[in-house]
Amino acid sequence: MLQLLSSREQGLDPPWLLPALYGSQRFVELGLSSEKEFDRAHQKGVASLDIDRDGRYLISGGSDVTGTIAIHDTAKPLKDRGRYKCPVVASTAAMRGRIQPGWSYAISVVQWYPHDTGIFTTSSVDRTLRVWDTNELCVSEDLNPFPVPIPEIVGCLIPISHS
Numbered sequence: 556m557l558q559l560l561s562s563r564e565q566g567l568d569p570p571w572l573l574p575a576l577y578g579s580q581r582f583v584e585l586g587l588s589s590e591k592e593f594d595r596a597h598q599k600g601v602a603s604l605d606i607d608r609d610g611r612y613l614i615s616g617g618s619d620v621t622g623t624i625a626i627h628d629t630a631k632p633l634k635d636r637g638r639y640k641c642p643v644v645a646s647t648a649a650m651r652g653r654i655q656p657g658w659s660y661a662i663s664v665v666q667w668y669p670h671d672t673g674i675f676t677t678s679s680v681d682r683t684l685r686v687w688d689t690n691e692l693c694v695s696e697d698l699n700p701f702p703v704p705i706p707e708i709v710g711c712l713i714p715i716s717h718s
Contacts, residue, residue, distance in 0.1 A: 559572070559576060560573065574711055592635075596615065597615065598615040598617070601615045601618060602617065603662060603663065603666075608670075611628070622679070626689070627642065627644065628641060629641045632658055645692050660711075664677065674686060682699070
């Protein structure tokens with residue numbers, strides 16, 4: 556790794572090479588935890604996952620049309636039969652009567668706001684973009700229909716900086 560860093564500093568390697576090799580190495584080392592599990596929060600598959608900047612809260616969006624959203628606390632797992640389970644601390648499934656109805660299609664992206672875990676966004680193939688208040692688990696802003704079909708948007712839905 557130090558050789559790659561030295562070659563980059565001397566201008567012998569292109570600037571993109573070190574991050575690409577480091578990212579590939581980290582991906583190869585990635586593995587499933589044999590000690591932690593997550594409480595089941597979705598009846599069907601999960602379409603999208605995002606973890607907050609601090610690495611504590613994991614948010615997941617379900618792939619069914621009900622659009623179930625679940626938030627797990629990874630910092631305080633509960634011990635269950637020798638394994639640690641990360642509990643669901645909030646879920647739209649438990650609040651069906653108090654929130655807006657689901658999407659016409661499944662959630663395609665769920666994403667934390669980078670600077671504050673009090674806000675997250677969800678989007679769907681039906682051109683619905685919603686901004687959520689995490690504390691109340693309710694929709695703060697509903698941008699429906701979004702002017703561009705969501706799958707055509709590449710990258711992050713939340714701007715981190717403006718030029």
